[in-house]
Amino acid sequence: MVVSIRDVATRAGVSVGTVSNVLNRPHEVSVESVDRVTKAIDALGYVRNDAARKLRAGVSTTVGFVVLDGQNPFYNEVVRGAEDEAARHGIAVLYGNTDEDLSREKVYIDLFEEQQVRGLLIAPYGDVTARLQRLKSRGIATVLVDRFSGDGRFSSVSVDSVVGGRMAVEHLIETGRRRIAFVGGPFDIRQVTDRLAGARVAVENATNTATLEVVATAAMTVDDGVAAGAKLLARPMHDWPDALFAANDLIALGLLQALAIDGRLIVPEDVAIIGFDDNAFAAAAAVPLSSIRQPSRMIGRTALRILLEEADDADSIARQTVFPPELVIRASTHPR
Known part of the structure; x- marks a missing residue:
């Protein structure tokens, strides 16, 4: 044996x-x-098996990293964490941004397969199970980033977005808010649906009557947050929410911008806003933004470490690493 x-x-x-x-x-x-x-x-x-080790070393001085939104500071920090860990092992990280586009996602996976990278880190947009199984069959290790592997086929490193969504809305309710709107999308991104699911749990468990509506966005950008804010402000005043939970900080910053330009709703006196990620811009906003923090660099470092371990041992068992989210309270959700 x-x-x-x-x-x-x-x-x-x-x-x-x-x-x-x-x-x-x-x-x-x-x-x-x-x-x-x-x-x-x-x-x-x-x-x-030194022969196999040397063969791997000859074609595997790089790993690929595919993210779904290269403009999101959260993913920039995750990639930075992976790069920091990779540097310790003499490995380079090749980076590709799919921009939430299935065709671009396929192109990058194909490219990294052709380049025979040592392994692939991926924050997927679509269902990539079959593609990743193919990589695995060719000896290319894969780790999901910012996405829990529900079926356990692949290792994953993520934050519990359901818990994070619940924490965000529980905080809004504790500050006295009752008419809450979840702003985010698209809903084929698992993180968005998980955060909304957690928000719904918080509303259902509230001892005081609270409501939750959903304001869908096409993407998770500042511009989409501005557009969502304009849509809300176009409604009659009696129909305005008193709290906004944005699916990420970029949307939250767009909402802040829309409200500031309009001037009729003051944050946090009239409406509270909380985001998700706690990116570098959250604390620096005109009204410092409350957020659900993800340990972005730790996610990247951990994912890269697991990837290299699996690249060294094809028989390794997939593991699911889930970090707890953290509520960061700033001025945007101060009680009224």
């Missing part, structure tokens, strides 16, 4: 990544871990 790196990890009581580090970067591992892994290798008779 051929002994795998996973067998060594199980025997030593450490992770596959630790075994990989002992074999490739022992100076980064504790003396105790090196000793445990070495003893497990000796006991199992593990023989390293």
Whole structure:
């Protein structure tokens, strides 16, 4: 029977990544871990396949990263985290922005497959399961980013968007708001539907009567937030919401801009606004924006680390890493 790196990890009581580090970067591992892994290798008779390792090294000095919105500062920070981790391993990150376009997503996946990257990180827009299975069959590891792998076929690194959506609306309700609008879209993006689902849970659980309406946007940009704000302001005053939960910070910033230009609704006195991501611009807004924080750089670093571990061991088991969201309260949701 051929002994795998996973067998060594199980025997030593450490992770596959630790075994990989002992074999490739022992100076980064504790003396105790090196000793445990070495003893497990000796006991199992593990023989390293240097030929396969060198073949991989010859074509795998890069990894691909496909994101669905390159203009979103959140994804810029996630990519930065992946780059920071990749640099530690002598790996370069090739980056592609699909701009929420299925055809562009396909082009980038095909390109990275043709380039024989060591692995692929992807924040998918469409259903890419079949494509990623093909990559896996060709020995290209894949990790989903900012998307939970529901069926567990692939490793994923994400934040619990349902919990984040619930936290956002619970906060709005706690500040005395009752007529809440969720502003976001498109709804074929899983993160949007998850955040809306959490918002609905918060309204259903509210002890005081609260309502939730949905204002759909075509994309998750500042311009779409401005357009949504104009749509709300065109309604009769008695029909205006007193709180807005935006699917991301860019939409929230667009809403702030629309309200400021119109001037009839003051934030937070007349209407509260909360976003999602806590990007670099949230705290610097004219009215500092409350938001649900995602640990963007940590997401990128973790995803890259898992990707390299799986690239080193084709038998590794997919894992789902879910970070908790964090409520960040600023002036845009101060109680009235």
